[in-house]
Amino acid sequence: MKKDNWQLENTYTELPEIFYSLHQPVPVTKPELVCFNEVLADQFGLGFLDQENENIADYFSGNVIPDGAKPLAQAYAGHQFGHFNMLGDGRAIVLGEQIDTTGKRFDIQLKGSGQTPYSRRGDGRATLYSMLREYLISESMFHLGIPTTRSLAVVTTGEKVFRGQMHNGAVLTRTAESHIRVGTFEYARHFGSTEDLRGLAMYTIERHYPDKKDTDNPGLELLKTVMHKQIDLVVDWMRVGFIHGVMNTDNMSIAGETIDYGPCALMNSYNPNTVFSSIDTQGRYAFGNQAHIAQWNLTAFANALLPIISEDQKKAVQLAQEVIDGFQYKFTERWYKMMFDKLGISHPEEKDKELVDNLLALMETHKADYTQVFLTLQQDTLIENALFKSEDFKDWRQKWEATYLREGLVGPSLELMNRSNPKVIPRNHWVEHVLNTAARGEMEPFNELLEVLSKPYDDHPEDLQFQQIPEDFDAGYQTFCGT
Numbered sequence: 001m002k003k004d005n006w007q008l009e010n011t012y013t014e015l016p017e018i019f020y021s022l023h024q025p026v027p028v029t030k031p032e033l034v035c036f037n038e039v040l041a042d043q044f045g046l047g048f049l050d051q052e053n054e055n056i057a058d059y060f061s062g063n064v065i066p067d068g069a070k071p072l073a074q075a076y077a078g079h080q081f082g083h084f085n086m087l088g089d090g091r092a093i094v095l096g097e098q099i100d101t102t103g104k105r106f107d108i109q110l111k112g113s114g115q116t117p118y119s120r121r122g123d124g125r126a127t128l129y130s131m132l133r134e135y136l137i138s139e140s141m142f143h144l145g146i147p148t149t150r151s152l153a154v155v156t157t158g159e160k161v162f163r164g165q166m167h168n169g170a171v172l173t174r175t176a177e178s179h180i181r182v183g184t185f186e187y188a189r190h191f192g193s194t195e196d197l198r199g200l201a202m203y204t205i206e207r208h209y210p211d212k213k214d215t216d217n218p219g220l221e222l223l224k225t226v227m228h229k230q231i232d233l234v235v236d237w238m239r240v241g242f243i244h245g246v247m248n249t250d251n252m253s254i255a256g257e258t259i260d261y262g263p264c265a266l267m268n269s270y271n272p273n274t275v276f277s278s279i280d281t282q283g284r285y286a287f288g289n290q291a292h293i294a295q296w297n298l299t300a301f302a303n304a305l306l307p308i309i310s311e312d313q314k315k316a317v318q319l320a321q322e323v324i325d326g327f328q329y330k331f332t333e334r335w336y337k338m339m340f341d342k343l344g345i346s347h348p349e350e351k352d353k354e355l356v357d358n359l360l361a362l363m364e365t366h367k368a369d370y371t372q373v374f375l376t377l378q379q380d381t382l383i384e385n386a387l388f389k390s391e392d393f394k395d396w397r398q399k400w401e402a403t404y405l406r407e408g409l410v411g412p413s414l415e416l417m418n419r420s421n422p423k424v425i426p427r428n429h430w431v432e433h434v435l436n437t438a439a440r441g442e443m444e445p446f447n448e449l450l451e452v453l454s455k456p457y458d459d460h461p462e463d464l465q466f467q468q469i470p471e472d473f474d475a476g477y478q479t480f481c482g483t
């Protein structure tokens with residue numbers, strides 16, 4: 001077997017030892033490849049695409065370790081639903097870092113690859129259903145233009161996994177700019193020395209934000225930079241109706257990528273209180289609460305960074321607080337800008353914000369589909385639904401028209417709308433349908449949906465069924481963590 005296409009590096013092992021445990025993936029009984037992302041593999045220069053599937057499956061199950069790999073599980077902690085816990089990769093192994101064709105460094109991680117020193121009571125495994133779910137939605141997010149970890153392969157293990165009942169087990173290969181999380185910094189703060197914390201901060205800056213290396217206060221710069229990244233990310237989620245579902249601090253990436261697709265889902269009918277996660281009974285991670293939670297998580301990040309922001313802790317708190325206090329204003333400005341883009345308004349005035357607020361209020365009242373409303377506005381033909389038939393909406397539309405006429409346009413900026421409003425998103429009823437058929441071994445519907453989702457801003461006249469709005473499907477829809 002050729003093993004020379006990998007060029008793995010292991011800079012993470014240059015960190016103090018408390019940050020990881022060198023650990024091998026646990027081999028699986030019968031690895032079989034079910035999904036392979038050839039385009040992404042090409043981006044990593046992994047030139048064994050022409051090999052037999054079983055050889056690829058050997059790598060992406062953890063049965064064969066590539067040359068140059070130093071497999072490790074990362075240590076981290078995190079606030080889960082507001083409560084602090086020691087965590088760590090309990091079912092994942094980073095094989096190493098591969099440089100892509102553009103010169104960027106990415107972690108190659110196996111998820112569902114067996115127990116590690118951080119598994120606590122978990123079995124270290126994952127179900128085929130949930131690994132395919134992560135593959136489908138993470139790839140969809142990438143094509144929507146939203147920063148995200150990506151999926152390289154899914155391999156079934158030939159072993160069963162128990163989650164209330166027996167499921168087929170699988171391993172997902174995930175790529176990420178890194179797996180450093182807010183929770184990694186919380187871990188350093190609680191379980192390491194100030195030098196460990198500084199080491200992690202400098203490693204992170206070197207890897208993700210090298211232009212911040214020589215600033216006077218790198219800790220503070222890191223806080224500011226990560227805050228801006230998170231603001232951009234959450235605004236982008238809200239553009240397409242994405243609900244992460246479990247924004248614990250261990251699921252907030254320092255590189256600003258969407259990570260952990262466990263209970264996520266996209267909203268259909270507009271309602272800011274929408275929650276799909278079965279365990280989120282209080283709506284902590286509801287669609288409309290995501291900015292607030294991002295700020296909460298950044299406060300946890302700031303708290304972890306305090307010892308390296310200033311030796312004088314009072315001063316450190318003051319400096320960090322000033323940064324966090326800027327969140328709300330920056331988020332709101334970015335969010336309105338995004339909403340104006342969705343409406344094709346390129347030169348908004350302050351008073352136009354009311355236009356956005358009023359449309360959302362009408363959409364909520366009439367339970368209008370978040371994706372479809374913006375598409376319909378841009379197509380200039382109104383479908384027959386409660387929103388478009390209402391008098392309030394007709395008034396709203398006149399005001400919207402007056403806004404773009406003011407810009408000297410005969411219609412809204414369609415270019416802006418086209419790149420802000422996807423034609424197709426992973427609708428929950430379709431996601432469930434293709435995952436259930438895939439779990440029974442039939443991959444065709446999964447691949448068909450994946451293909452359409454890879455061009456979300458294009459028209460798909462042949463595949464209009466994927467844009468269908470679910471009738472009552474979402475009312476009882478639930479998603480799950482850790483499956």
Ligand SMILES: Nc1ncnc2c1ncn2[C@@H]1O[C@H](COP(=O)(O)OP(=O)(O)OP(=O)(O)O)[C@@H](O)[C@H]1O
Binds near residue numbers: 125259260262
């Ligand atoms: N079956 C399992 N066995 C061992 N540890 C697990 C298992 N499922 C989840 N964990 C661990 O529990 C913690 C929280 O789980 P969560 O579902 O948020 O993460 P995950 O989906 O496994 O991983 P990631 O956040 O990297 O996508 C993580 O530390 C994870 O490694």
